[in-house]
Amino acid sequence: MSLLEVEDLKVSFDTPRGTVRAVDGISFAVEAGRTLGLVGESGSGKSVTSLAVMGLHRGAAVTGSIRLSGQELGGLGERELGTVRGRRIAMIFQDPLSSLHPFYTVGEQVAEHYRVHFKASRKAGRARAVEMLAEVGIPEPARRVDEYPHQFSGGMRQRVMIAMALACEPDLLIADEPTTALDVTVQAQILDLIARIQQERGLGVVMITHDLGVVARVAHEVLVMYGGRAAEQAPVDRLFAAPAHPYTRGLLDSLPRLDDTEDAPLRVIPGSPPSLISPAPGCSFAPRCARTTAASTEEHARCLAERPALGPLAPGHQAACHLPLVPEGARP
Ligand code: SF4
Numbered sequence: 001m002s003l004l005e006v007e008d009l010k011v012s013f014d015t016p017r018g019t020v021r022a023v024d025g026i027s028f029a030v031e032a033g034r035t036l037g038l039v040g041e042s043g044s045g046k047s048v049t050s051l052a053v054m055g056l057h058r059g060a061a062v063t064g065s066i067r068l069s070g071q072e073l074g075g076l077g078e079r080e081l082g083t084v085r086g087r088r089i090a091m092i093f094q095d096p097l098s099s100l101h102p103f104y105t106v107g108e109q110v111a112e113h114y115r116v117h118f119k120a121s122r123k124a125g126r127a128r129a130v131e132m133l134a135e136v137g138i139p140e141p142a143r144r145v146d147e148y149p150h151q152f153s154g155g156m157r158q159r160v161m162i163a164m165a166l167a168c169e170p171d172l173l174i175a176d177e178p179t180t181a182l183d184v185t186v187q188a189q190i191l192d193l194i195a196r197i198q199q200e201r202g203l204g205v206v207m208i209t210h211d212l213g214v215v216a217r218v219a220h221e222v223l224v225m226y227g228g229r230a231a232e233q234a235p236v237d238r239l240f241a242a243p244a245h246p247y248t249r250g251l252l253d254s255l256p257r258l259d260d261t262e263d264a265p266l267r268v269i270p271g272s273p274p275s276l277i278s279p280a281p282g283c284s285f286a287p288r289c290a291r292t293t294a295a296s297t298e299e300h301a302r303c304l305a306e307r308p309a310l311g312p313l314a315p316g317h318q319a320a321c322h323l324p325l326v327p328e329g330a331r332p
Protein backbone atom coordinates (compact mmCIF):
# COMPACT_ATOMS: atom_id res chain seq x y z
CA MET A 1 0.00 0.00 0.00
CA SER A 2 1.35 3.40 -0.98
CA LEU A 3 1.01 6.54 1.10
CA LEU A 4 -1.19 8.17 -1.55
CA GLU A 5 -3.04 6.23 -4.23
CA VAL A 6 -5.05 8.07 -6.86
CA GLU A 7 -7.05 5.98 -9.31
CA ASP A 8 -8.87 7.14 -12.41
CA LEU A 9 -9.41 10.63 -11.01
CA LYS A 10 -11.76 12.82 -13.03
CA VAL A 11 -12.58 16.42 -12.19
CA SER A 12 -15.00 18.46 -14.24
CA PHE A 13 -16.99 21.63 -13.76
CA ASP A 14 -19.70 23.43 -15.64
CA THR A 15 -19.15 26.83 -17.20
CA PRO A 16 -21.48 28.89 -19.41
CA ARG A 17 -19.47 27.62 -22.40
CA GLY A 18 -19.77 23.95 -21.48
CA THR A 19 -18.34 21.29 -19.18
CA VAL A 20 -14.61 21.63 -18.57
CA ARG A 21 -12.91 18.26 -18.15
CA ALA A 22 -9.95 19.58 -16.21
CA VAL A 23 -8.71 16.14 -15.15
CA ASP A 24 -9.81 13.20 -17.27
CA GLY A 25 -8.80 9.90 -15.72
CA ILE A 26 -5.36 9.97 -14.14
CA SER A 27 -3.81 7.46 -11.73
CA PHE A 28 -0.65 7.66 -9.67
CA ALA A 29 0.87 6.67 -6.35
CA VAL A 30 3.23 8.42 -3.95
CA GLU A 31 5.37 6.46 -1.50
CA ALA A 32 6.55 7.74 1.87
CA GLY A 33 9.95 9.39 1.52
CA ARG A 34 9.54 9.81 -2.27
CA THR A 35 8.70 12.74 -4.52
CA LEU A 36 6.36 12.59 -7.46
CA GLY A 37 6.89 15.38 -9.97
CA LEU A 38 3.59 16.42 -11.56
CA VAL A 39 4.56 18.27 -14.72
CA GLY A 40 2.68 20.17 -17.36
CA GLU A 41 1.82 23.54 -18.84
CA SER A 42 -0.78 25.75 -17.18
CA GLY A 43 -4.19 24.25 -17.86
CA SER A 44 -2.83 20.70 -17.95
CA GLY A 45 -4.79 19.82 -14.80
CA LYS A 46 -1.92 19.52 -12.35
CA SER A 47 -3.17 22.09 -9.83
CA VAL A 48 -6.75 20.82 -10.11
CA THR A 49 -5.45 17.33 -9.32
CA SER A 50 -3.81 18.56 -6.14
CA LEU A 51 -6.89 20.51 -5.05
CA ALA A 52 -8.99 17.37 -5.54
CA VAL A 53 -6.56 15.40 -3.35
CA MET A 54 -6.92 18.10 -0.70
CA GLY A 55 -10.72 17.99 -1.01
CA LEU A 56 -10.71 21.65 -2.07
CA HIS A 57 -12.58 21.23 -5.34
CA ARG A 58 -15.73 23.13 -4.44
CA GLY A 59 -18.34 23.12 -7.17
CA ALA A 60 -16.51 20.53 -9.27
CA ALA A 61 -17.64 16.97 -9.94
CA VAL A 62 -15.02 14.47 -8.82
CA THR A 63 -14.97 10.74 -9.50
CA GLY A 64 -12.35 8.06 -8.97
CA SER A 65 -10.52 7.04 -5.85
CA ILE A 66 -8.15 9.00 -3.59
CA ARG A 67 -6.69 6.92 -0.75
CA LEU A 68 -4.32 8.10 1.96
CA SER A 69 -2.63 5.17 3.72
CA GLY A 70 -5.49 3.03 2.43
CA GLN A 71 -8.26 5.33 3.64
CA GLU A 72 -10.65 6.53 0.96
CA LEU A 73 -10.93 10.32 1.19
CA GLY A 74 -13.78 10.64 -1.31
CA GLY A 75 -16.59 9.87 1.11
CA LEU A 76 -15.34 11.99 4.02
CA GLY A 77 -17.41 14.87 5.34
CA GLU A 78 -16.10 18.43 5.55
CA ARG A 79 -15.10 18.03 9.20
CA GLU A 80 -13.10 14.87 8.73
CA LEU A 81 -11.50 16.32 5.60
CA GLY A 82 -10.52 19.38 7.64
CA THR A 83 -8.59 17.10 10.00
CA VAL A 84 -6.92 15.28 7.09
CA ARG A 85 -5.91 18.62 5.55
CA GLY A 86 -4.64 20.07 8.78
CA ARG A 87 -2.75 17.06 10.06
CA ARG A 88 -2.00 14.53 7.35
CA ILE A 89 -1.74 16.46 4.09
CA ALA A 90 -0.25 19.94 3.86
CA MET A 91 0.11 22.22 0.89
CA ILE A 92 2.37 25.09 -0.11
CA PHE A 93 1.79 27.46 -3.00
CA GLN A 94 3.69 29.69 -5.36
CA ASP A 95 2.94 32.97 -3.64
CA PRO A 96 3.54 32.92 0.11
CA LEU A 97 2.55 36.56 0.51
CA SER A 98 -1.02 35.90 -0.57
CA SER A 99 -1.26 32.91 1.78
CA LEU A 100 0.17 34.73 4.80
CA HIS A 101 -1.96 37.22 6.70
CA PRO A 102 -0.27 40.64 6.87
CA PHE A 103 -1.64 41.54 10.35
CA TYR A 104 -0.46 38.46 12.25
CA THR A 105 3.08 37.60 13.23
CA VAL A 106 4.67 34.67 11.43
CA GLY A 107 4.83 32.85 14.76
CA GLU A 108 1.07 33.12 15.28
CA GLN A 109 0.48 31.80 11.77
CA VAL A 110 2.97 28.94 11.97
CA ALA A 111 1.41 27.86 15.28
CA GLU A 112 -2.22 28.31 14.27
CA HIS A 113 -3.03 24.83 12.91
CA TYR A 114 -0.81 23.21 15.49
CA ARG A 115 -2.70 24.90 18.31
CA VAL A 116 -6.08 23.93 16.85
CA HIS A 117 -5.23 20.30 16.13
CA PHE A 118 -3.20 19.65 19.29
CA LYS A 119 -5.26 21.95 21.53
CA ALA A 120 -2.01 23.65 22.52
CA SER A 121 -1.68 26.80 24.63
CA ARG A 122 -0.44 30.10 23.18
CA LYS A 123 2.91 29.53 24.87
CA ALA A 124 3.30 25.98 23.54
CA GLY A 125 2.29 27.24 20.09
CA ARG A 126 4.96 29.92 20.15
CA ALA A 127 7.60 27.40 21.23
CA ARG A 128 6.53 25.10 18.38
CA ALA A 129 6.77 28.02 15.92
CA VAL A 130 10.33 28.85 17.04
CA GLU A 131 11.29 25.20 16.67
CA MET A 132 9.77 25.03 13.16
CA LEU A 133 11.41 28.30 12.01
CA ALA A 134 14.75 26.89 13.13
CA GLU A 135 14.08 23.64 11.26
CA VAL A 136 13.46 25.50 7.98
CA GLY A 137 16.65 27.51 8.36
CA ILE A 138 15.40 30.92 9.46
CA PRO A 139 18.19 32.65 11.43
CA GLU A 140 17.42 33.96 14.93
CA PRO A 141 14.05 32.19 15.09
CA ALA A 142 13.34 33.28 18.68
CA ARG A 143 13.40 36.92 17.55
CA ARG A 144 11.89 36.59 14.10
CA VAL A 145 8.92 34.58 15.34
CA ASP A 146 7.35 37.88 16.47
CA GLU A 147 7.87 39.67 13.14
CA TYR A 148 5.31 40.17 10.36
CA PRO A 149 5.38 38.66 6.84
CA HIS A 150 6.41 41.94 5.17
CA GLN A 151 9.63 41.87 7.21
CA PHE A 152 10.70 38.69 5.40
CA SER A 153 12.22 38.27 1.92
CA GLY A 154 10.44 36.12 -0.69
CA GLY A 155 12.64 33.12 0.03
CA MET A 156 12.27 33.50 3.80
CA ARG A 157 8.48 33.78 3.42
CA GLN A 158 8.46 30.50 1.51
CA ARG A 159 10.44 28.99 4.40
CA VAL A 160 7.75 30.29 6.76
CA MET A 161 5.10 28.60 4.60
CA ILE A 162 7.00 25.34 4.78
CA ALA A 163 7.28 25.69 8.57
CA MET A 164 3.54 26.27 8.72
CA ALA A 165 2.83 23.27 6.48
CA LEU A 166 5.00 20.95 8.55
CA ALA A 167 4.08 22.10 12.06
CA CYS A 168 1.49 19.33 12.44
CA GLU A 169 3.83 16.67 11.02
CA PRO A 170 1.84 15.71 7.91
CA ASP A 171 2.58 12.50 5.97
CA LEU A 172 2.17 14.16 2.60
CA LEU A 173 3.24 17.57 1.31
CA ILE A 174 1.78 18.98 -1.89
CA ALA A 175 3.93 21.79 -3.27
CA ASP A 176 2.34 23.74 -6.14
CA GLU A 177 5.03 25.68 -8.04
CA PRO A 178 6.64 26.59 -4.70
CA THR A 179 9.69 28.22 -6.24
CA THR A 180 8.35 29.76 -9.44
CA ALA A 181 8.30 33.30 -8.03
CA LEU A 182 11.83 33.08 -6.61
CA ASP A 183 15.16 33.79 -8.23
CA VAL A 184 17.29 30.83 -9.24
CA THR A 185 19.64 30.74 -6.24
CA VAL A 186 16.82 30.99 -3.70
CA GLN A 187 14.85 28.45 -5.72
CA ALA A 188 17.64 25.91 -5.36
CA GLN A 189 17.85 26.55 -1.60
CA ILE A 190 14.12 25.98 -1.13
CA LEU A 191 14.15 22.78 -3.19
CA ASP A 192 17.12 21.50 -1.19
CA LEU A 193 15.31 22.38 2.03
CA ILE A 194 12.23 20.39 0.97
CA ALA A 195 14.44 17.45 -0.02
CA ARG A 196 16.29 17.52 3.31
CA ILE A 197 13.12 17.67 5.39
CA GLN A 198 11.64 14.92 3.28
CA GLN A 199 14.59 12.64 4.05
CA GLU A 200 14.50 13.46 7.75
CA ARG A 201 10.77 12.91 8.11
CA GLY A 202 10.07 10.29 5.46
CA LEU A 203 7.53 12.66 3.95
CA GLY A 204 5.77 11.89 0.68
CA VAL A 205 5.90 14.89 -1.66
CA VAL A 206 3.93 15.86 -4.76
CA MET A 207 5.90 18.56 -6.56
CA ILE A 208 3.76 20.40 -9.09
CA THR A 209 5.75 22.33 -11.64
CA HIS A 210 5.96 23.39 -15.27
CA ASP A 211 9.75 23.20 -15.01
CA LEU A 212 11.59 19.95 -15.76
CA GLY A 213 14.68 21.51 -14.16
CA VAL A 214 12.84 21.40 -10.82
CA VAL A 215 11.80 17.81 -11.50
CA ALA A 216 15.39 16.78 -12.24
CA ARG A 217 16.45 18.24 -8.90
CA VAL A 218 13.84 16.72 -6.59
CA ALA A 219 11.61 14.07 -8.15
CA HIS A 220 11.93 10.30 -7.99
CA GLU A 221 8.94 9.55 -10.20
CA VAL A 222 7.35 11.82 -12.80
CA LEU A 223 3.87 12.16 -14.24
CA VAL A 224 3.68 14.40 -17.30
CA MET A 225 0.17 15.75 -17.83
CA TYR A 226 -1.28 17.14 -21.03
CA GLY A 227 -4.83 18.43 -21.45
CA GLY A 228 -6.00 16.78 -18.21
CA ARG A 229 -4.58 13.36 -19.04
CA ALA A 230 -1.37 11.48 -18.40
CA ALA A 231 1.00 11.77 -21.35
CA GLU A 232 3.85 9.87 -19.73
CA GLN A 233 4.85 8.34 -16.40
CA ALA A 234 8.35 7.16 -15.55
CA PRO A 235 11.10 7.09 -12.94
CA VAL A 236 12.98 10.39 -13.24
CA ASP A 237 16.23 8.99 -14.70
CA ARG A 238 14.35 7.03 -17.31
CA LEU A 239 12.23 10.03 -18.29
CA PHE A 240 15.30 12.17 -18.93
CA ALA A 241 17.27 9.40 -20.64
CA ALA A 242 14.51 7.96 -22.81
CA PRO A 243 11.46 10.23 -23.05
CA ALA A 244 8.84 8.38 -25.08
CA HIS A 245 6.09 10.97 -25.58
CA PRO A 246 6.72 13.74 -28.12
CA TYR A 247 5.34 16.25 -25.60
CA THR A 248 7.86 15.20 -22.94
CA ARG A 249 10.54 15.42 -25.58
CA GLY A 250 9.41 18.95 -26.40
CA LEU A 251 9.54 19.95 -22.73
CA LEU A 252 13.07 18.54 -22.44
CA ASP A 253 14.16 20.33 -25.60
CA SER A 254 12.90 23.64 -24.20
CA LEU A 255 15.07 23.43 -21.06
CA PRO A 256 17.81 26.06 -21.06
CA ARG A 257 21.22 24.58 -21.83
CA LEU A 258 24.66 25.38 -20.47
CA ASP A 259 25.94 26.33 -23.92
CA ASP A 260 23.06 28.76 -24.59
CA THR A 261 24.22 32.28 -25.36
CA GLU A 262 22.45 35.04 -23.48
CA ASP A 263 20.43 36.13 -26.51
CA ALA A 264 19.58 32.59 -27.62
CA PRO A 265 15.87 32.42 -28.46
CA LEU A 266 13.69 30.66 -25.90
CA ARG A 267 12.72 27.24 -27.24
CA VAL A 268 9.04 26.55 -26.79
CA ILE A 269 6.64 23.98 -28.15
CA PRO A 270 4.68 25.81 -30.85
CA GLY A 271 0.90 25.91 -30.57
CA SER A 272 -1.41 26.12 -27.60
CA PRO A 273 -2.93 23.68 -25.08
CA PRO A 274 -6.01 21.71 -26.19
CA SER A 275 -9.60 22.65 -25.44
CA LEU A 276 -10.88 20.98 -22.27
CA ILE A 277 -14.50 21.70 -23.20
CA SER A 278 -14.83 19.98 -26.56
CA PRO A 279 -11.59 18.07 -27.15
CA ALA A 280 -11.01 16.86 -30.69
CA PRO A 281 -11.13 13.09 -31.22
CA GLY A 282 -7.79 11.35 -31.36
CA CYS A 283 -4.62 12.48 -29.60
CA SER A 284 -4.97 15.90 -27.97
CA PHE A 285 -1.32 16.67 -28.71
CA ALA A 286 -1.68 16.01 -32.45
CA PRO A 287 -1.98 19.68 -33.55
CA ARG A 288 1.43 20.37 -31.97
CA CYS A 289 3.15 17.08 -32.65
CA ALA A 290 6.07 17.08 -35.07
CA ARG A 291 6.24 13.29 -34.90
CA THR A 292 2.79 12.72 -36.35
CA THR A 293 3.42 15.31 -39.05
CA ALA A 294 6.45 13.31 -40.15
CA ALA A 295 4.65 9.96 -39.90
CA SER A 296 3.05 7.95 -42.70
CA THR A 297 -0.46 8.80 -43.85
CA GLU A 298 -1.94 5.80 -42.00
CA GLU A 299 -0.10 6.59 -38.79
CA HIS A 300 -1.09 10.23 -38.97
CA ALA A 301 -4.73 9.29 -39.56
CA ARG A 302 -4.65 7.05 -36.50
CA CYS A 303 -3.28 9.89 -34.33
CA LEU A 304 -6.18 12.08 -35.45
CA ALA A 305 -8.87 9.43 -35.02
CA GLU A 306 -7.95 7.33 -31.99
CA ARG A 307 -7.09 8.61 -28.54
CA PRO A 308 -3.89 6.85 -27.40
CA ALA A 309 -4.15 4.92 -24.13
CA LEU A 310 -1.29 4.71 -21.63
CA GLY A 311 0.82 1.74 -22.67
CA PRO A 312 3.77 0.08 -20.91
CA LEU A 313 7.27 0.60 -22.33
CA ALA A 314 9.51 -0.56 -19.49
CA PRO A 315 9.05 -1.24 -15.75
CA GLY A 316 7.35 1.85 -14.30
CA HIS A 317 7.41 3.59 -17.68
CA GLN A 318 4.22 4.26 -19.65
CA ALA A 319 3.28 6.69 -22.39
CA ALA A 320 0.06 7.58 -24.16
CA CYS A 321 1.26 7.73 -27.74
CA HIS A 322 0.71 5.66 -30.86
CA LEU A 323 4.29 6.32 -31.99
CA PRO A 324 6.39 6.44 -28.82
CA LEU A 325 9.99 7.58 -29.13
CA VAL A 326 11.63 4.38 -27.94
CA PRO A 327 14.39 2.36 -29.54
CA GLU A 328 13.25 -0.23 -32.10
CA GLY A 329 12.07 -3.39 -30.40
CA ALA A 330 12.03 -1.87 -26.92
CA ARG A 331 8.28 -1.98 -26.75
CA PRO A 332 6.96 -5.19 -25.18
FE1 SF4 B 1 2.03 12.67 -31.60
FE2 SF4 B 1 0.46 10.69 -32.48
FE3 SF4 B 1 1.91 10.33 -30.29
FE4 SF4 B 1 -0.16 11.97 -30.25
S1 SF4 B 1 -0.24 9.77 -30.58
S2 SF4 B 1 1.84 12.36 -29.39
S3 SF4 B 1 -0.08 12.86 -32.29
S4 SF4 B 1 2.69 10.68 -32.36
Ligand code: MG
Pocket: 042, 046, 047
Ligand atom coordinates in the same frame (compact mmCIF):
# COMPACT_ATOMS: atom_id res chain seq x y z
MG1 MG C 1 -1.26 25.86 -11.46
